[in-house]
Amino acid sequence: MDIPVELRPYVRTAWLPEAAEEDGPPTASKLGGTAWIPPGDSWPACPNCGRSLQLLLQLDADALPEAARAAVGEGLLQLFYCTSQDPLCEVDCQAFFPFAESVVARRVVPKGEGADAVPDLPGAFSPRRIAGWRAVDDLPTPEDVPDVDLPDRVWDDVYRHGLVERDKLAGWPLWVQGPERPRCPQCQSTMHVVFQIVSEDTLPIVFGDMGTGHLSVCLEHPDVLAFGWACT
Ligand SMILES: [Zn+2]
Ligand SMILES: [Zn+2]
Numbered sequence: 001m002d003i004p005v006e007l008r009p010y011v012r013t014a015w016l017p018e019a020a021e022e023d024g025p026p027t028a029s030k031l032g033g034t035a036w037i038p039p040g041d042s043w044p045a046c047p048n049c050g051r052s053l054q055l056l057l058q059l060d061a062d063a064l065p066e067a068a069r070a071a072v073g074e075g076l077l078q079l080f081y082c083t084s085q086d087p088l089c090e091v092d093c094q095a096f097f098p099f100a101e102s103v104v105a106r107r108v109v110p111k112g113e114g115a116d117a118v119p120d121l122p123g124a125f126s127p128r129r130i131a132g133w134r135a136v137d138d139l140p141t142p143e144d145v146p147d148v149d150l151p152d153r154v155w156d157d158v159y160r161h162g163l164v165e166r167d168k169l170a171g172w173p174l175w176v177q178g179p180e181r182p183r184c185p186q187c188q189s190t191m192h193v194v195f196q197i198v199s200e201d202t203l204p205i206v207f208g209d210m211g212t213g214h215l216s217v218c219l220e221h222p223d224v225l226a227f228g229w230a231c232t
Contacts, residue, residue, distance in 0.1 A: 001161035014171020024129035033127025052119035053080035075109035098226035138171030184218035191216035
């Protein structure tokens with residue numbers, strides 16, 4: 001689509017992961033697979049069902065596109081999520097809200113060999129190592145640019161052709177129910193969205209009714225991360 005002139009100042013680069021069907025090293029950027037676990041730690045488990053959590057995402061800051069690195073910080077960003085259907089931890093723990101008990105979103109800075117920890121998880125997702133990134137232009141949803149006044153038909157066109165409804169690094173979050181940026185519990189500032197995960201894009205995950213999730217970080221407190229999702 002031709003980007004409407006009013007929206008041109010708001011174009012941001014988003015990077016789409018190019019996935020390889022392998023796990024790669026424990027410190028690699030990946031969707032699914034085996035995470036680097038700090039020495040002495042075990043694989044994160046769900047307090048509701050006791051099972052291992054599924055790794056959804058690990059981002060190696062050093063291997064990200066230069067322009068995206070500053071907001072990510074250092075080390076590895078890791079997102080683990082309970083995929084248990086019985087009990088249905090997603091609902092029991094309200095995993096759609098940030099800071100849910102059945103979700104671990106954290107930063108680790110790998111030093112040397114990690115723990116020899118693997119998930120005990122029947123039906124774990126096949127690993128997808130992020131072998132590269134493809135840059136695309138991304139546009140905001142109307143709620144994120146309240147000063148931009150465009151006719152509905154133009155926004156319809158933006159929704160159809162301009163918003164990147166994919167797993168992506170940076171860019172603009174695609175809000176399903178309007179902006180849901182968490183607040184940092186330590187400083188109350190609005191957290192910054194780092195990565196978007198869409199149901200059944202790279203991973204066979206389905207958030208509720210085909211929801212879209214966002215991993216956010218506090219730019220003041222790099223160890224505060226949160227993940228939440230919404231569906232229509
Ligand atoms: Zn669980
Ligand atoms: Zn903070």
